[in-house]
Amino acid sequence: MLTRTDAKARxxxxxxxxxxxxxxxxxxxxxxxxxxxxxxxxxxVFRDGAxxxxxxxxxxxxxxxxxxxxxxxxxxxxxxxxxxxxxxxxILLGEHAGDQRIAGxxxxxxxxxxxxxxxLIATANSQARVYLGTPSWPNHAPIIRAVGLxxxxxxxxxxGQGTIRFEDMIAALRSAEPGDVALLHGCCHNPTGADLSExxxxxxxxxxxxxxxxxxxxxxxxxxxxxxxxxxFGVRLILSACDEVVIAQSCDKNFSCYRDRVxxxxxxxxxxxxxxxxxxxxxxxxxxxxxxxPDHGAACAHIILEDPELHARWLVELDAMRDRINSVRQRxxxxxxxxxxxxxxxxxxxxxxxxxxxxxxxxxDHAIYMADSGRFNVVGMSDEQIGRFTAAVVEALGA
Ligand SMILES: Cc1ncc(COP(=O)(O)O)c(C=O)c1O
Numbered sequence: 001m002l003t004r005t006d007a008k009a010r011x012x013x014x015x016x017x018x019x020x021x022x023x024x025x026x027x028x029x030x031x032x033x034x035x036x037x038x039x040x041x042x043x044x045v046f047r048d049g050a051x052x053x054x055x056x057x058x059x060x061x062x063x064x065x066x067x068x069x070x071x072x073x074x075x076x077x078x079x080x081x082x083x084x085x086x087x088x089x090x091i092l093l094g095e096h097a098g099d100q101r102i103a104g105x106x107x108x109x110x111x112x113x114x115x116x117x118x119x120l121i122a123t124a125n126s127q128a129r130v131y132l133g134t135p136s137w138p139n140h141a142p143i144i145r146a147v148g149l150x151x152x153x154x155x156x157x158x159x160g161q162g163t164i165r166f167e168d169m170i171a172a173l174r175s176a177e178p179g180d181v182a183l184l185h186g187c188c189h190n191p192t193g194a195d196l197s198e199x200x201x202x203x204x205x206x207x208x209x210x211x212x213x214x215x216x217x218x219x220x221x222x223x224x225x226x227x228x229x230x231x232x233f234g235v236r237l238i239l240s241a242c243d244e245v246v247i248a249q250s251c252d253k254n255f256s257c258y259r260d261r262v263x264x265x266x267x268x269x270x271x272x273x274x275x276x277x278x279x280x281x282x283x284x285x286x287x288x289x290x291x292x293x294p295d296h297g298a299a300c301a302h303i304i305l306e307d308p309e310l311h312a313r314w315l316v317e318l319d320a321m322r323d324r325i326n327s328v329r330q331r332x333x334x335x336x337x338x339x340x341x342x343x344x345x346x347x348x349x350x351x352x353x354x355x356x357x358x359x360x361x362x363x364x365d366h367a368i369y370m371a372d373s374g375r376f377n378v379v380g381m382s383d384e385q386i387g388r389f390t391a392a393v394v395e396a397l398g399a
Pocket of ligand 1 (some may be wrong): 111252
């Protein structure tokens with residue numbers, strides 16, 4: 001990671017090397033492996049039964065419509081495509097869609113939304129500490145540190161048991177100071193797949209309210225877990241109880257348009273007027289960082305969501321992605337009692353209780369690539385590869 005140096009005389013040639021992100025390094029290793037039967041469950045993209053990440057059919061159609069009908073590429077402004085954000089409102093916010101204290105804008109993917117959310121928090125309170133689950137998505141901590149905020153940890157997952165360390169999580173959040181931030185995964189927890197139950201969400205809500213914390217909810221996989229509305233349960237429950245909420249949302253997965261960078265960021269405060277002021281800051285930060293988000297992917301999502309027929313077809317394609325995720329989960333879970341926990345989890349990721357040595361042995365002996373932590377993408381493998389993957393993992397787990 002790049003750490004700032006304050007030595008004034010230093011030039012670019014003196015920069016220390018950056019330790020590359022381990023998941024990016026893993027992609028390099030997979031590409032360099034000449035074995036034709038290699039299995040890449042490291043990368044975080046949806047793959048279908050044939051092992052491909054196809055462009056959704058509705059997305060292709062929307063792209064064609066965009067090509068045929070777009071008449072200008074003039075600037076849109078730092079909030080991007082405002083209609084895109086409006087169309088997302090009911091999908092994300094449900095019964096809160098009409099709440100004028102909540103405002104949102106388009107961002108470059110979920111990463112852009114997270115960065116913007118933390119920029120806003122840091123602008124309001126540079127002393128806020130961000131409580132982050134252990135483990136969490138590896139890019140969370142760097143984004144938080146990049147805006148100058150401090151992180152604190154709450155225990156989240158017991159890898160050996162496949163369960164959430166809920167009491168420890170609550171105890172850690174109880175120790176937070178008013179104004180601190182609780183970073184929560186809306187659904188399909190990355191890297192563990194272990195989602196909070198409805199009762200657990202209610203308990204988290206109570207602590208957040210009691211301790212006057214600001215919840216920042218990262219929802220990157222809505223529709224990949226139980227369903228679009230079901231996956232937004234936590235977001236909506238927290239919105240019901242809290243006056244100050246930040247939400248970072250990604251459309252890159254549920255529209256399967258990863259490299260097009262489609263997402264949104266949402267702010268709720270206690271009054272429409274203060275939300276408007278907060279959005280003024282958000283727009284200013286957006287302008288400083290990327291001026292305006294890339295248009296193409298959001299313009300296509302806009303076309304899809306605006307058109308009832310395309311919208312319905314998107315839901316069908318989204319259902320098919322979710323069905324594959326959940327059916328592969330069931331197949332893995334039924335292969336061995338020690339893998340049963342995978343069937344109780346959601347989204348693309350779970351963590352195998354393997355040591356780093358065991359993970360490395362899977363790479364060497366079986367050309368199976370997953371993160372050192374044992375995190376793997378349940379739909380990283382094709383249908384044909386599932387049997388070989390499961391046999392190798394069961395062998396690695398030992399007798
Ligand atoms: C939990 C989580 N949040 C945010 C993101 C960022 O999503 P995007 O690719 O839209 O920036 C990811 C992507 O892997 C993620 O897993």
